[in-house]
Amino acid sequence: MLRFSKKADYALIAMKHLALRGDQAASAREIAEQYGIPVELMAKVLQRLARRDLLVSHQGTRGGYKLSRSPRLMSVADVIQAIDGPVTVTACSTQDDQCEQYATCNVRDPLWRIKERILTALGTCTIAELASDAPEPVHPPGTQSATWHPSA
Amino acid sequence: MLRFSKKADYALIAMKHLALRGDQAASAREIAEQYGIPVELMAKVLQRLARRDLLVSHQGTRGGYKLSRSPRLMSVADVIQAIDGPVTVTACSTQDDQCEQYATCNVRDPLWRIKERILTALGTCTIAELASDAPEPVHPPGTQSATWHPSA
DNA sequence: TCGAATTCCGACCGGTATTGTCTTATTTTA
DNA sequence: TAAAATAAGACAATACCGGTCGGAATTCGA
Ligand code: SF4
Ligand code: SF4
Secondary structure (H helix, E strand, O other): OOOOOHHHHHHHHHHHHHHHHOOOOEOHHHHHHHHOOOHHHHHHHHHHHHHOOOEEEEOOOOOEEEEOOOHHHOEHHHHHHHHHOOOOOOHHHOOOOOOOOOOOOOOHHHHHHHHHHHHHHHHOOEHHHHHOOOOOOOOOOOOOOOOOOOOO | OOOOOHHHHHHHHHHHHHHHHOOOOEOHHHHHHHHOOOHHHHHHHHHHHHHOOOEEEEOOOOOEEEEOOOHHHOEHHHHHHHHHOOOOOOHHHOOOOOOOOOOOOOOHHHHHHHHHHHHHHHHOOEHHHHHOOOOOOOOOOOOOOOOOOOOO
16 A cells, blocks of 8 residues: 555654754653654664664663764655665565566566656655755756665 | 555556557456466456456456556556555545544655655556556656546 | 663564455356 | 356455563763
8 A cells, every 4th residue: 555654654753853953862752752652662763763874872861862964864765764674666676575476477677667766756855854844945957865875 | 665565566467468468358367377366366456447447347258357548548556546545655644544643743744745756656657658668758847647646 | 889761672462454265146158 | 058257245364563561781960
């Protein structure tokens, strides 16, 4: 049905929150309570983002999470993939998950191309854009914004 | 994880098959066996497509399914939505499935915008394009191909 | 130095959606 | 009339996902 996972949703919420907060760290509990998200789950999501180097964490009292770099340099594609793994529109998009019809399938390539399109759509939307709820600033032709990796 | 459902996959395979076959009808069994898809399941998928007027069916011996219109006038978005219902990237995309964080969520609008982008990506890829495995013909700017409904 | 706050990690469970199977009825043609 | 096909719905198996729990390590402040 082509949905984001709830965790990805939470991740984006947190990322936006942290982007708006600037350099001040925020704890998992704080974010969770602010948006009505189960604390443990939010923590796990943040951990995942930290391990993928989208966030930096600081343990101990008064610890918390901060963005690892400017929100202009992170796309929602980065966040999604950090949480849910690589975007795979079809089962055959990844090597390890082989589908029964692989041999006879006639839509593999076109569908793979569609996946690419979706990925660029996700890749050209930065966290900064998310934070300042701006509908993408004119989008100069030929310019790829932020960290979108065509080889990913 | 942003995946198509298996049924949607099957539907696209069938649509392409029927597009290539032109005006000659094909039975569910025939398609199913050719691609190694469970017959009953394929049948159900085709029925769904028929009810959504993407296919026309003919009962009885030597019956089967044909495309209801030119493959140039059908997009993969049409097929996906016929099978899996409206594309909802987030739980809040539809009225009936209200999410817990709706009140406090800070990424509703940006995410809705992303959904739109994905939808156009899906809408601008026709079944004809799928059939002739062509990587979209230059894509003249400002032109929307086929049946893409911005209000859907 | 001690204790509280916090990140970190993995394992587990229950509900829900998806996939696939089965059965039966109906329609059409040979 | 018999065979082939659509049509429709019930049902089981299973995969996935959201959420929970428990425990360990780390840092800071009193
Ligand atoms: S091989 Fe074909 S049927 Fe299997 S996952 Fe890929 S696109 Fe879908
Ligand atoms: S309201 Fe926010 S958290 Fe809930 S589904 Fe929509 S985007 Fe996701």
